[in-house]
Amino acid sequence: MNFTLSEEQALLRDSVGRFVTEVCSVERHRRLVNTEAGYDPSVWQQFADLGWLGIPFAEALGGIGGSAADVMVFCEALGRGLVREPFLPTVITCGALLRLGGSEQQQANLIPAIIDGSSQWAFAFAESTGGYDLATVDCEASLTPRGYSLNGSKVAVLNGHRADYLVLCARTAGEMRDQTGLTLFVVDTRLPGVTLEPFTALDGSRAANIRLENVSVGADCVLGSAGDAYSLMAAAIDNAIIAMGAEALGAMQVLLDATVEYTRTREQFGQPIGKFQALQHRMADMYLKVEETRSLLYNAVIRMDEGSTETPLACAALKVKLAEAGRYVSQQAVQLHGGIGMTDELVVGHHFKRLLLLSKLYGDEDHHLQRYLSLVRPAAC
Numbered sequence: 553m554n555f556t557l558s559e560e561q562a563l564l565r566d567s568v569g570r571f572v573t574e575v576c577s578v579e580r581h582r583r584l585v586n587t588e589a590g591y592d593p594s595v596w597q598q599f600a601d602l603g604w605l606g607i608p609f610a611e612a613l614g615g616i617g618g619s620a621a622d623v624m625v626f627c628e629a630l631g632r633g634l635v636r637e638p639f640l641p642t643v644i645t646c647g648a649l650l651r652l653g654g655s656e657q658q659q660a661n662l663i664p665a666i667i668d669g670s671s672q673w674a675f676a677f678a679e680s681t682g683g684y685d686l687a688t689v690d691c692e693a694s695l696t697p698r699g700y701s702l703n704g705s706k707v708a709v710l711n712g713h714r715a716d717y718l719v720l721c722a723r724t725a726g727e728m729r730d731q732t733g734l735t736l737f738v739v740d741t742r743l744p745g746v747t748l749e750p751f752t753a754l755d756g757s758r759a760a761n762i763r764l765e766n767v768s769v770g771a772d773c774v775l776g777s778a779g780d781a782y783s784l785m786a787a788a789i790d791n792a793i794i795a796m797g798a799e800a801l802g803a804m805q806v807l808l809d810a811t812v813e814y815t816r817t818r819e820q821f822g823q824p825i826g827k828f829q830a831l832q833h834r835m836a837d838m839y840l841k842v843e844e845t846r847s848l849l850y851n852a853v854i855r856m857d858e859g860s861t862e863t864p865l866a867c868a869a870l871k872v873k874l875a876e877a878g879r880y881v882s883q884q885a886v887q888l889h890g891g892i893g894m895t896d897e898l899v900v901g902h903h904f905k906r907l908l909l910l911s912k913l914y915g916d917e918d919h920h921l922q923r924y925l926s927l928v929r930p931a932a933c
Contacts, residue, residue, distance in 0.1 A: 555850040561625045568604070568626055572633030578899050581634040581756070589714055590758035591636040600669030605643055608791075609651065613663045620791070620856040624798040624849065631802025634902050636756075640795055641711040642666060646673035648791035649719045653736065653776030653784045662717070662738070674715035676706040676739075676762055677785060684915040686721070686785050687731045691764065693722035699770040700724075702737065702745075705763045710913070712760030713750035715741055720764075724779055731782040736775040743767050755905040789914045790867040794856060796910045797849040797870045800878050803903045803910075804842045807885040810900060811835060814889055831888060838884050841877035848873045868924040875911035875920075882907045 557565065575595065584591055599605050607622055609615025616622070623644065630639065643666060650663055665671035682688030691704025702722055712718070718739040726733030741748065745767040748760045776784045812835055815826030825831055852866040860866075882904040886893035894901040911917065 555854075557621075557625065561622060564622065565625045565629055567602075568629035569632070571598075571602075572629055572635065576633030576635050578634070578897065578902065581636065581902055582896055584636045585752075585756035590752075590756065591638060596637045597669045599637060599639070600667065605639075605669055606667040608643065608647055609663055609667060613659060614667045615663070620794055620853045623791075623795055624853050627795045627798035628802040631799035632806050633802075634899065634906065638672065638711040638714070640792060640799070641675060641715075642671075642673040644795045645675045645788055645792045646717075646719050648788035649675065649736065649775060649784065652787055653781075658738070658772075658775065671717065672711060672715045673717050673719065674709050674712040674760075675788070676709045676712065676718045676720040678707050678709075679705065680707050684919040685729070686782060686789075687729050687734065689721055689723045689734055690728050691720070691722045693724045693735055693737065695724075696768065698768060699773065700737065700768075702739065702764045702767040702769060705761065707761045708753075708759055709762055710753075710757065710759045712741075712762055713748060713758045717741065718762070719775060721781055721785065726779075733779050734781040734785075735778045736781040736784065737769055738773045738775055739764075739767065739769060743769070753909060755902070755909045757909065786864065790852075790856070790864055792914055793867040793871050793874075794849070794852050796913065797845065797852065797874050800874045800907055800910050801842065801845050801849055803907055804838075804845065804878060804881045807881050807900060807903050808835070808838050808842055810898075811838065811885045811888050825888075834884050834888065838881050841880050845870075845873050845877045865924065865927045868920045868927065871915060871920040872917050872924060875917035878907035878911050 603616060604626065606615035607618040607626055609617070611617045647666060650659055654662065662671070666673065677686060679688060679690055681690065691702065691706065693700045693702050702720070704722065706720065709718070718741060720737050720739045721734055722737060723733055724735040739746065745765045747763040749762070750758060750760045753759050812826070815831060815835070816824050818825050848866070848870045852863070852870045855863040855866040885900050886904060889898070889900055892898055894904070915923070
């Protein structure tokens with residue numbers, strides 16, 4: 553599929569690429585894994601100063617007014633550099649929820665603080681019994697004279713350990729697993745009754761399990777229409793899938809390039825191992841997986857920027873391919889590097905773990921394959 557970048561997108565790609573090359577080393581990644589924040593606040597502020605945190609937001613709010621294609625260009629460059637900063641949960645996922653569901657007042661009050669780097673966000677939707685199903689929600693929001701009282705728990709909230717605000721899904725009506733009766737709330741994590749339990753994810757990212765006990769929020773904290781959050785969450789996750797697909801593409805390209813280069817220099821039996829036909833076939837298959845992912849990413853980006861009704865279908869297909877291709881490329885990269893491929897000193901093992909996390913985040917391969925089939929053949933599923 554032919555996809556030509558505009559002059560502005562090419563400049564964005566080059567500027568982010570230079571930043572990643574100069575700043576985001578393996579040593580930095582290893583150092584940040586052992587910090588409480590899990591990222592560098594000064595680098596996050598640089599993102600803000602350069603205008604990168606405003607890419608998907610409207611110019612009227614201080615953003616750039618970028619498209620899905622702009623997000624793709626940015627996130628692919630991030631994927632090449634093991635960037636630790638929480639762009640995905642704050643700007644992409646919660647940013648999409650605010651853009652698509654927030655009132656004009658909510659957007660004016662909340663989005664500028666994301667753009668200037670002073671506000672961190674996290675999307676709290678998953679529960680211990682729900683798997684990847686957005687409708688399996690037991691967390692309850694009860695009406696009170698002043699608004700709502702929130703009770704329940706959320707698990708695996710990416711960036712939840714540092715978030716100033718949560719976009720939290722709670723049930724205001726219906727039974728667990730009903731797609732109706734779900735409501736999104738903006739919750740200040742400093743409110744009484746909010747308990748954060750931080751942990752470290754597989755790739756070194758920080759997340760938190762969250763408990764809510766009689767957390768009082770006003771009616772003005774409702775995001776979107778009360779009882780109608782399911783479609784809004786699905787749309788926001790499609791935005792996240794495009795960003796994750798781009799990041800995964802960047803990571804897979806790094807793994808492919810590193811593997812090809814290693815097989816040119818590593819010698820066995822008096823010659824570079826890259827001359828062995830069996831290994832050439834493996835690398836050719838890695839290349840095919842990278843290009844398949846690229847094609848499906850371009851398709852999803854085009855559909856989203858067109859506002860097509862086929863966007864959910866394209867995003868489901870991309871997530872399935874992201875998981876399958878990421879697994880194959882990372883496994884082959886480790887195999888062809890040998891034992892050194894999983895050492896901390898090399899980028900290969902770090903990208904392997906990041907790709908594994910991306911394959912599970914917001915729904916694994918099986919979940920999105922079932923979603924794809926339900927969209928193609930709704931009566932059969």
